[in-house]
Amino acid sequence: MIMSSTEFFRNLPPKECAKCGDNIEEMADCYNHECEDCEAEIH
Numbered sequence: 001m002i003m004s005s006t007e008f009f010r011n012l013p014p015k016e017c018a019k020c021g022d023n024i025e026e027m028a029d030c031y032n033h034e035c036e037d038c039e040a041e042i043h
């Protein structure tokens, strides 16, 4: 069965920030591994 990308990401577990461990809900379909706060520190 072929799932749409929306359906696929909905079934993924919540992503966690690699630095602080916070859930990254709005960036679940993004390649970032840090939340917005930690990424702001990097840049």
Ligand SMILES: [Zn+2]
Pocket: 017, 018, 019, 020, 021, 022, 034, 035, 036, 037, 038, 039
């Ligand atoms: Zn973080």
